[in-house]
Amino acid sequence: MKDSKPEYVVNSSAPIRICDLGGWTDTWFAGHGCVFNIGVQPRVEVQLAIYPAHLREHHIVINAENFGERYALPAGGRGSGGDWIRHPLLEAVIEAVPPPADIAIEATIYSVVPAGASTGTSAAVAVALISALDQLTPGRMTSHEIAVAALRVEAEILNQQSGVQDQLCSAYGGLNHITVDHYPHATVSQIQLPDDVWWELERRLVLIYLGDTHQSTQVHEMVIRDLEGAGPNDTRLEELRQTAPIARDALLQGDFAAFGQAMIRNNDAQKCLHPSLISADAERVIEIVRDHDAIGWKVNGAGGEGGTLTVLCSLASSTKHAMIREIEGVDLKFRNIPISLSRDGLRVWRK
Helix, strand or coil: CCCCCCCEEEEEEEEEEEEEECCCCCCCCCCCEEEEEEEEEEEEEEEEEEEEHHHCCCCEEEEEHHHCEEEECCCCCCCHHHCCCCCHHHHHHHHHCCCCCCEEEEEEEECCCCCCCCCCHHHHHHHHHHHHHHCCCCCCCCHHHHHHHHHHHHHHHCCCCCCCHHHHHHHHCCEEEEEEEECCEEEEEECCCCHHHHHHHHHHEEEEECCCCCCCHHHHHHHHHHHHHHCCCCHHHHHHHHHHHHHHHHHHCCCHHHHHHHHHHHHHHHHHHCHHHECHHHHHHHHHHHHCCCCEEEECCCCECCCEEEEECCCCHHHHHHHHHHHHHHCCCCEEECCEECCCCCEEEEC
């Protein structure tokens, strides 16, 4: 019965996040914060194939395309002892937003950007999957409500450290100025730019994958303990908070030099939290982009080993192209991930 045709499919997609200025201040230990970020494509893709329950052997099948894994969830959703089976995030989302009992689903999840790239990919997956599952029952959550639900999956069901900005960026897309008045409550102000400024920003931004899955748990836990002890008004957190409105105002004025300086200021502030948050590989790439007249750079996400770096290039396109060639030539694990700005956020539709 596996090959039977679905009654219908639900498609959902959400952008990933880059260039998060003010990150670390959208967390429980910061208490309040201010973040600027950018939603970009390629988008995370989710598709639910819907079948009558009696025609399928399993109620829920997960097809994690990036990992080449297709498997069924057992009744109750978890394995023996209440453990997750293979992909806790996917399974926790389905536990939080279960499909109706009278249908069977096959959930296919795919992302061009590799897992662990520090671009909010897991948040985009959660947002897209929740929105698709939400289509299977009466009533609809707003995009903001879906972002909140995605945060709860990571923070409450999975007990992971999570800020609020990634889920909101995937829900809204575009350029965002996010104010966290009291964690986890946040408001999103989207930044509207003239087309010529939007296009120039898109042309200048480059996303460099540093070749390794982001793994910095021990460093992050050390930073969190330190910041928790220092309190929400710690000067290092305040320095990070200040970069977000500077970035917003710079782009509203079309001032790319000031925007690049805000990126660099945030990168330096991350390093003040812990030197290891800016890895040796990131420093290597920063040296190259500096030599090619880049005017801004920022390690994405919380920082640490692996992940990605956002670069703001200079005016000359040929200089950008030469920079990318040198980065990809100096170490085979470094590579450019082509991106474009995403004007919209979460998309969901049924076919």
